[in-house]
Amino acid sequence: MALTSYWLFVLKLVAILGCGLVAGVFFAFSTFVMSALARLQPAQGIAAMQSINITVINPLFMMALFGTAAACIFLAVSSLLKWHQLDAAYLLLGSLLYLVGTVGVTILFNVPLNDALATVDPSSTDSASLWNRYLTNWTKWNHIRTVAALAASALLTIALSK
Structure with a gap:
């Protein structure tokens, strides 16, 4: 195995494990937390x-979430540079799914909801209605990022086998 192939293998493996780990954390929140x-x-x-x-x-957690994103950026670029190889489409789709569906959703939807919740006085009279909206909206977006991370892990695993 050439040195470049070895490091690409390691990068794929790191991304697969990272996507799976992040999917597991988000899955826990979606299913019981x-x-x-x-x-x-x-x-x-x-x-x-x-x-x-x-x-x-x-x-x-930041290393898992954003370190995986960094690996996916490298894999996406790599896939474009070697588009003629069998694993390129899987690498690109898996990487983009994680970057957009997991990290993008986190930044665009879950974090703003968290930031809004951070300013709420839990004992205020209107906190209950805000909490109900938060639970519904945050969990909906969390389901999306869970599925995206898990699907990204699957696609990257397929790429690893090619």
């Missing part, structure tokens, strides 16, 4: 989610 928070009183749910939104900004 948000449901558990919805069962709490609104003030408790808001306070808990505000705490989650602070603690999620840590080196390990």
Whole structure:
């Protein structure tokens, strides 16, 4: 295996594992974390989610989310440079799906919802209605980024096998 092929293999593997890891985190929120928070009183749910939104900004999660994005950028460029190879379309589609469907959705939809929630006083009178809208909208976008990360992992895995 040539050195370039070796590093491309490693990059694909890192991207696959990163996409899968991020999909797993988002899957947990979609399948039970948000449901558990919805069962709490609104003030408790808001306070808990505000705490989650602070603690999620840590080196390990940021590396998983954005390190995977960096790997996907390199893989997308690589796919365009070697478009004639069998894995190129899978690399490009998987990378773009992660970049747009996972990172893009996070930045454009989930983060603004988190930022709006950060300014809410959990004990205010109108916090319950905001919390209900937040739960619905945030979870909808989270479902999308979960599916995108998982599909990206699948496409990149197919590319690895070509």
